[in-house]
Amino acid sequence: MASLLQSLLDPKKNWLAAQHMKTISKRLRNFGLRYDDLYDPYYDLDIKEALNRLPREIVDARNQRLKRAMDLSMKHEYLPEDLQAMQTPFRSYLQDMLALVSILEIYIYIYMYIDFIVHPSLRLCILVM
Numbered sequence: 298m299a300s301l302l303q304s305l306l307d308p309k310k311n312w313l314a315a316q317h318m319k320t321i322s323k324r325l326r327n328f329g330l331r332y333d334d335l336y337d338p339y340y341d342l343d344i345k346e347a348l349n350r351l352p353r354e355i356v357d358a359r360n361q362r363l364k365r366a367m368d369l370s371m372k373h374e375y376l377p378e379d380l381q382a383m384q385t386p387f388r389s390y391l392q393d394m395l396a397l398v399s400i401l402e403i404y405i406y407i408y409m410y411i412d413f414i415v416h417p418s419l420r421l422c423i424l425v426m
Contacts (some may be wrong), residue, residue, distance in 0.1 A: 325386035328366035333391040347394040
């Protein structure tokens with residue numbers, strides 16, 4: 298089942314997925330954005346934590362891209378064609394850190410569960426709350 302889903306979403310194997318990716322790429326290039334810029338740190342705390350762990354230069358570049366996109370959108374304009382050609386909308390800067398944050402979160406939950414089992418006195422504290 299998973300391989301079927303992967304083949305449906307793979308742009309190399311599915312024509313519709315390729316067309317969707319092409320459309321998204323064009324829209325992101327119009328405003329000079331990357332796909333990872335679309336993630337909202339207020340919606341997902343993992344995104345917020347991943348952004349906090351990234352180097353300051355990368356976060357500043359992200360904020361500049363978002364400000365430029367909002368400015369262009371308010372003016373009902375697009376980036377000039379020469380700048381659109383230089384854009385890399387699917388170059389990821391957030392996915393690796395997001396995976397790391399997810400793994401760390403799993404480790405924290407496992408540690409808390411083990412700590413809960415090892416220390417039975419915590420059961421009483423949790424039941425009282």
